Amino acid sequence: MRFVKKYSPVLLAAALLAAVVFASAFPALAESGKKTWKIGGIFSVTGPASFLGDPEKKSMELAIEEINAAGGVDGRMLEAVIYDTEGDPSKAVSAAGKLINKDRVTAIVGPSLTPTTLAVVPMINRTQLPFVSCAAGNKIVEPIKPWVFKTAQSDIQAVAAIYKHISQKEIDKVGILTVSNSFGESGREQLIAQAENFGITVVRKESFGAGDTDMTSQLTKIRQEKAGALICWGTNPGPAVVAKNVEQLGIDIPLYQSHGVASPKFIDLAGDSAEGILLPTGKILVADLLPDDDPQKQVLTDYIDAYENKYDETVSGFGGYAYDAVYLLARAMEGTGGDKEKIRENLENIKGHVGISGVFSFSQTDHNGLDPSAFVMVRITDGKWQLVK
Structure with a gap:
């Protein structure tokens, strides 16, 4: 049989009052009982x-x-x-x-x-x-x-930012080189889908593996198509390899990278080959250059x-x-x-x-x-x- 201990109403009211006073007097202690x-x-x-x-x-x-x-x-x-x-x-x-x-x-x-x-x-x-x-x-x-x-x-906005800049330079033919994973595929889809909106033709589409260490073959094919600009879409280290290969091959057209390399690490990996590369990025990399009303x-x-x-x-x-x-x-x-x-x-x-x-x-x-x-x-x-x- 289960027994329940009973308390008088007076004693119960006193106990409840004491509990309230204790909690209000020691809020920090009461708060510490909460779980994170x-x-x-x-x-x-x-x-x-x-x-x-x-x-x-x-x-x-x-x-x-x-x-x-x-x-x-x-x-x-x-x-x-x-x-x-x-x-x-x-x-x-x-x-x-x-x-x-x-x-x-x-x-x-x-x-x-x-x-x-x-x-x-x-x-x-x-x-x-x-x-x-x-x-x-x-x-x-x-x-x-x-x-x-x-x-x-968004990749959508990144591609739009790149194409807007390219079109302002009156370049209408581009080659694209994208990494073979879901990030690269997403960028590739947007690069193809948005090109016509900016009066741009993608003359060559190439890809590379995330661990590849040489992209000269793909870059040579893009150069043969007389592209006016090159867009690389990936995350390190592949894009840094592309930057070095572009310099080694003497490809003298603007090289754009995706926002996937917007960190000091890319500059470290690419070294002098990073010079002149363009990319869309969040404002953090140039925060000190922003107007005060931003x-x-x-x-x-x-x-x-x-x-x-x-x-x-x-x-x-x-x-x-x-x-x-x-x-x-x-x-x-x-x-x-x-x-x-x-x-x-x-x-x-x-x-x-x-x-x-x-x-x-x-x-x-x-x-x-x-x-x-x-x-x-x-x-x-x-x-x-x-x-x-």
């Missing part, structure tokens, strides 16, 4: 794509440190749980499984790459967890997947100062993808009590959020939330980024 909200991170911290994942990991930790110092979300602290994928899709899937099933995270930031992100998306769709990728490929958010968002600027300038300079002071290394635009993702999630988590569907709905309704990668305004039909103002064109001159107006 865990945010998962999946990044290519090591391996060939570490130039992406390492600054993303650091930027996620920086953002969470700042949010917690300001009181957390609804008074509750955030906790980062981060795994290294090494750029391997299978390891990304394994890491996502750990975050969901073992760590019980509220949301996930990352992965760093389009292939690793696309590998994880089916699991996200099944488990229905708020997910903000740091990769660029359009296929991540097109077609729309309810739980999947991304902070990296809505992103203060956010960018604050982030740059915080990152470089904390880690004693030069900032890259890639870290900003994770930084933005954490702040967007923190904003979406407010008032939800951790309810994942409410977080997802709040993400989808964020408007005018000024971030590192641009000003975000999501909707039911746009889970990237950036417009063409998120990009500027830059030229590498004397090993530095120069704003092209």
